[in-house]
Amino acid sequence: MLEGSSILITGGTGSLGHTFIPLTLKKYNPRRMVIFSRDEMKQWEMAKLFKNDARVRFFIGDVRDKDRLSRALHGIDFVVHAAATKIVPTAEYNPFECVKTNVFGAMNLIDACIDQGVKKVVALSTDKASSPANLYGATKLTSDKLFISGNSYSGINQTKFSVVRYGNVMGSRGSVIPFFLSQKFLPLPITDRRMTRFMITLEQGVDLIWHAFKDMHGGEIYVKKIPSMGICDIAEAVSPGGEIQIVGIRPGEKLHEQMIGVEDAPYTYEYPGHYKILPAINGWNEDPLRINNGTRVDDGFIYSSDTNSEWMKVESLREWINNNQCKIGKI
Template sequence: MTGDPMEKNASILLTGGTGSFGSHFVPMTLENYDPARLIIYSRDEMKQWEMAKKFGDDPRVRFFIGDVRDRDRLYRALDGVDYVVHAAATKIVPTAEYNPFECVKTNINGAMNLIDACIDKGVKQCVALSTDKASSPVNLYGATKLASDKLFVSGNSYAGAGGCRFAVVRYGNVMGSRGSVIPFFKSLPDDAPLPITDPRMTRFMITLPQGVELVWHAFEDMIGGEIYVKKIPSMTIMDIARACVPGAETKVVGVRPGEKLHEQMIGEEDAPHTYEYDEHYKIIPAIHNWSKDPVRIKNGVKVPEGFSYVSDTNEDWMSVEALRDWIDENADTIGHF
C-alpha cells in the first residue's frame, strides 16, 4: 500500500477548522483539490459565523458545530468523509499549565475519539498536526501532544490492513499567527520597550502556506505512522524584535513557565528512526519494524547517530531583512489568522 494524494471531488473534514491553520488550509485546498465537501468542525459558533462570511457562497464549504471530546458528534460528522486533518487542540502553554485536565481532555481524549471514529466510519487517511513542543516536552501541552502523536502512530495498528491510515506533521510557531510574537511586538506603543524573554532564545520560522503544503505532502507520501518535519530557518528572538520594530529598545522579562530557550523538532532519541529528504525529515516509528520498511523510507537517507533538529543548531537562518520583507508583504493579515 502506498500513499496517494487527496482525490479530487472528495469529502474532507478539518477539526479545529476556524483556527490559524484553517484560515489557509481551506482556501488553498478548495483551489488545489476542488473537494465535494470541506467540513469545518469546531466548537466556536462565532468563529464559524465569521468564517462563513468568507466562504458562505461556496457550496463546498460546510460548518459543523462539535467538539473532539464528543465521540458521538464526531461519528455523525464523519459520515461519508474520505480525509481528515486534525488541527483541534488546546495549545497555549500557560493555559495548559493552569488548566491541565482540560488540556488532556482535548489533546489526548480527543485524539482517541477521532482515531476510533476515523476507523469505524471508513475514513481513508487522517493527518494530525503536532508541534515542536512534543519533542522532549517540558510543559503539559507538549506532553499531551507527544501522547497524541503516539496515539495517531499506533492508530495504524488499530485500523489493521486496509483500514484508515494515520500520519503526523510537526512544525513550530507560525509567523504572524494570532497570539504569536510578531503581532505582539507590532501591537505595542511606539515608545514601549519590547519585552524579551531571553536574548539567547531561538525559534523556527514557518509560514502557514508551508504548513498546509506539508500536510498535502503527508497525504501523498504516507504509508502510515510517519511524522513529517519540514526543514525551515531559525531566528533569534532579538533579530525577530529588530525586524518587527527597527531601533526599538528591549527589556529582558524572563522565560515563562514551561517555555524552552530553543525549539526542538527531532530529539536524539528519534535519530535511529529518522530519515532526511530534500525539504523535510521523516520520523518512522520503531514499532512493527516500520522504521526498516523500504516502502516507508523510499529515497530517504538515514540521519547520523546523535542527530537532533533544534533551532539554535540549525544550519538555515533567516535574516532580519528577509523577515522585514515578509512583514511588509503580509502586513494586512498579521495577527488576523
C-alpha cells in the same frame, strides 16, 4: 488524491484552517470541505468568507464528544486534525482541560475515523512534543504516539494515520510577531536574549500536509526544513532600533525549539525539503515503502532551532511582515 473528495478539518476556524481551506479548494477542488469546531462565532465569521461556495460546510462540535465526531465524519475521506489546547501557560494552569482536548480528543478522533472508514488522517503536532518540557508538549507527544499506534488497530477499514510537526507559525494569532507589532510604541518584552525559534509560514504548513497525504503509508512524522531566528532579531525586524525589556521565561516555555530529538535519530530519514521520523514499532522504520529513498540521519542527530544550519535574516523577515500586514494576527 484530494480531488473530488470529502475533507474534514477539526479546529478548522483557527489559523491553519483559514489558510488550508481556500488553498485546498483552489488546488484540489474537493467535493466537500467540512469545518468542525466548537466556537460558533468563529464559524459564523468564517462562513461569510465562503457564503457562495456550496462545497464548504460547517459543523459545530467538540473533539471531546465522540458521538458528535462520528456523526460529522460520516462519508468523509480525509481528515486534518488541528484542534488542540495550544497556549503553553494556559495548559500549565489548566492541565485537566488540556488533557481532555489533546489526549482524549485524539483518542476519540482515532476511534471515530476507524469506525467511519476514513481513508487517511494527518494530525498536527508541534516542536514542543519533541523532548517535552511542558504539559502542552507532553500531551502532544502522547497524541502523536496515539496516532502512530492507531495504524496497528485500524482493522479491515485500513484507516491510515500520520503526523506533521512544525514550530512557530509566522504571523498567526497569538504568536510573537503580531504581539510585538501590538507593542511597537512600548519596550518589546523579551523572555531571554538567547531564545531562538523556527520560522514557518502557514502556506508552508499547508504544503507539508498535502505532501503527507500523498506520501504516507501510516505512522510517519513529517518535519519540514525551515530557518531559525533569534528572538532579538525578530524584535529588530518588527521595531528597528526599538527598546527591549527582559521579562524572563514563562512557565513551561523552552529556550529553543526542537523538532527531532536524539532518541528519534535512529528512525529519522532526510529528504530534500523535509525529515521523516518513522515508527519504532512493528519494524515500520525498516519498511522500504515508508523510507522511500530517504537517507538515514547520523546517530546523535538533533534538529533544534539553536543548532539549525539555516537562518532567516532580519531583512527577510521585515520584508515578509511588510508584504503580509493585512493578515498578521487576524487568523
